[in-house]
Amino acid sequence: GENVEQHPSTLSVQEGDSAVIKCTYSDSASNYFPWYKQELGKGPQLIIDIRSNVGEKKDQRIAVTLNKTAKHFSLHITETQPEDSAVYFCAATLPGGSQGNLIFGKGTKLSVKP
């Protein structure tokens, strides 16, 4: 079955710096890759997603890149702010499943220091 690996597990950056989180997936049939942000005591919230027919997607300070050949995708946050501090999860769909049937990575705890 699908397996998603995520690195690093923790990431600390200075406010204003960029942060990059990387994920790899195992099943080439997966075709949808969302990124979720989870703040303390809350559920995961979708921040950006990408489909397998696109190589890059950007939304203000957040961008995601996808390399289907290498089966990896990355989240890029530029000009980080303290409110970006949270746990970020990448995910991939179960092949043949709906976009809610997700396999998650283990998460990256991002700390942005003022």
Place this chain on the structure above:
Amino acid sequence: EPEVTQTPSHQVTQMGQEVILRCVPISNHLYFYWYRQILGQKVEFLVSFYNNEISEKSEIFDDQFSVERPDGSNFTLKIRSTKLEDSAMYFCASSVMANTEAFFGQGTRLTVV
């Protein structure tokens, strides 16, 4: 802004007892999901539900678990005889269609003692 709501926020139960976790998905959503997150670990898919039946389930979702949509608004997860290792945060999610984003609730923390 519409959101997925879950109750209770925290449930403590004795080992062997049955628990029912409740979720109210976003009103026009047709696909429903349950996930769990053991403390410090990744979020794990349990089950997806569409048109009043299970569409997909993981290996975790064994005979101890069941889901139901008892009325037009609630979506429930029942654990028949809880075990210590069922202690986790349980998240409900919903989406409009199969190919649209899933929205998560704030979770129910289940503690089995």
